[in-house]
Amino acid sequence: MADINVLTLSSRPLESGSATAEHGQAQGPAFDLIELLFFAYRDFIGDADEVLARLDFGRAHHRVLHFVNRHPGIRVADLLDVLKITKQSLGRVLRELVDNGYVVQRAGPADRRQRLLFATQKGEALALELALLQTRRFARALHECGGEAREAARKFLAAMIEPSARADVEALIARADREAKNRPR
Amino acid sequence: MADINVLTLSSRPLESGSATAEHGQAQGPAFDLIELLFFAYRDFIGDADEVLARLDFGRAHHRVLHFVNRHPGIRVADLLDVLKITKQSLGRVLRELVDNGYVVQRAGPADRRQRLLFATQKGEALALELALLQTRRFARALHECGGEAREAARKFLAAMIEPSARADVEALIARADREAKNRPR
DNA sequence: CGTTTATGTCAGCCATATTGACATATTCTG
DNA sequence: CAGAATATGTCAATATGGCTGACATAAACG
Incomplete structure (x- = not known):
């Protein structure tokens, strides 16, 4: 939390000089x-x-x-x-x-x-x-x-999860899938 | 304690075979x-x-x-x-x-x-x-x-928006970006 | 002029969350 | 076995952020 202020004060996003090149937004808010x-x-x-x-x-x-x-x-x-x-x-x-x-x-x-x-x-x-x-x-x-989108989306969404919680979430999903598979209908 | 500690970090077992080939899970809930x-x-x-x-x-x-x-x-x-x-x-x-x-x-x-x-x-x-x-x-x-992830994520998130609202949202974002660019600070 | 528009506000209701205190079984442990 | 710990439920009060309906005011419009 201490470094929040550093970022806030130092990086002025999108200066009018159109310095943001190529893929843009390197430092500014997305x-x-x-x-x-x-x-x-x-x-x-x-x-x-x-x-x-x-x-x-x-x-x-x-x-x-x-x-x-x-x-x-x-x-x-x-x-x-x-x-x-x-x-x-x-x-x-x-x-x-x-x-x-x-x-x-x-x-x-x-x-x-x-x-x-x-x-x-x-x-x-x-x-x-x-x-x-x-x-x-x-x-x-x-x-x-198209194409690889499903796996890419999966990976992206998982990566958005708080790192400390990610393993638990992945395990939760995996367990539910595994149990569903073994559950006779 | 309330442990959700099932330790299998394995990723989701994709049904092998060609039935669910293209995008996987053709019929089941994702x-x-x-x-x-x-x-x-x-x-x-x-x-x-x-x-x-x-x-x-x-x-x-x-x-x-x-x-x-x-x-x-x-x-x-x-x-x-x-x-x-x-x-x-x-x-x-x-x-x-x-x-x-x-x-x-x-x-x-x-x-x-x-x-x-x-x-x-x-x-x-x-x-x-x-x-x-x-x-x-x-x-x-x-x-x-990695790589192209930013543009892929952008595209994916936009595609998740209700089609009838998507153009409005994209226009809203584009307008804000354009105006921010022209705003002298 | 009267009507419409842009906004604000009062009053009450609902859904969903919270904390704290306490109740009831049931299980575990010394 | 007695007592502590656990799993769950419940009562009460409170907060947040939505909602509808009714009404008020100022400004613009035709």
């Missing part, structure tokens, strides 16, 4: 990328918002349902850890998902204090519908970019 | 990309959050300050249009920015009903500090990806 990510994420989220609104659900419900569906049997504590919210915040949202039959809770087989979370068929269907909407947006975008 | 974007955006936003929290500002203040700084003299109505919020929502946030000396309002020279918005030097400094934090994240990520 306003274009910042704004593109802002708008891209808004529209990415917007896909799901429309469907959710019809069910009187919000983004909070989406996040919970998504991770419960991706990690069947996830413990409440782990879900809180992934979402980085408090149990009080999770409370209402989870109750509504349970009350409306999208999620069920079952006591842990070994540790009966645990309330393991599972998406019901209904919950699974909704999670899939939402994921497919967003997948379609990715597919369209990547198709426009 | 859970990996969805989650990577979720976590990437969270960390991207988190950079600014820390600074803002110290000033008792939130993301709403950031968004307003960002666009005011990028478009000096922007009208309230246009700001509402960019942010897609109501004037009532803008109200409190804008007042706090003005009260704390980050933004000033001036009557339009031609139409005195307008209250054109400008970032003060203080506001400009904060906007730049925040933008540079986020720029550093982009720079690190793009450096990791």
Whole structure:
């Protein structure tokens, strides 16, 4: 945090002399990328918002349902850890998902204090519908970019994640994929 | 403890074979990309959050300050249009920015009903500090990806934007860049 | 002149998050 | 086994940042 001021005070972006050559923005703020990510994420989220609104659900419900569906049997504590919210915040949202039959809770087989979370068929269907909407947006975008775009996008997005958290996120994704693969349907 | 410590750092097992050849995952949801974007955006936003929290500002203040700084003299109505919020929502946030000396309002020279918005030097400094934090994240990520990554990322992010809105966003960015270039400092 | 426009403001509501305190099972441990 | 620790739930109060609706004011426009 100490070096923030150094950068702030020293680098005057985009001097009028058009000194920014070639690929530009070597030192100035990447306003274009910042704004593109802002708008891209808004529209990415917007896909799901429309469907959710019809069910009187919000983004909070989406996040919970998504991770419960991706990690069947996830413990409440782990879900809180992934979402980085408090149990009080999770409370209402989870109750509504349970009350409306999208999620069920079952006591842990070994540790009966645990309330393991599972998406019901209904919950699974909704999670899939939402994921497919967003997948379609990715597919369209990547198709426009062509070729190696998928792997490039994957790498880029992973690189944007805080380095200290990246391994955990990658592991989380890998584990969910692996478990899904081994889950008989 | 809530460990998500599954230590496999292996990248996603791509289905081998030619069924999902071209762009992979032709039919299934792209859970990996969805989650990577979720976590990437969270960390991207988190950079600014820390600074803002110290000033008792939130993301709403950031968004307003960002666009005011990028478009000096922007009208309230246009700001509402960019942010897609109501004037009532803008109200409190804008007042706090003005009260704390980050933004000033001036009557339009031609139409005195307008209250054109400008970032003060203080506001400009904060906007730049925040933008540079986020720029550093982009720079690190793009450096990791190497080569043509910046243009690829730009293209990808633009492609993720709702097609009907994309031209407007691109024009917005282009205009801000053009005006910044012609603005003498 | 009257209407429209640009903006502001008051009041109330909703969703989602927070902290803190406390309750209830259940498991673990000395 | 008793007591500590753990997993979860819940009540209450508060903050933030959205929303709608109604109304106010000043300036521009026709």
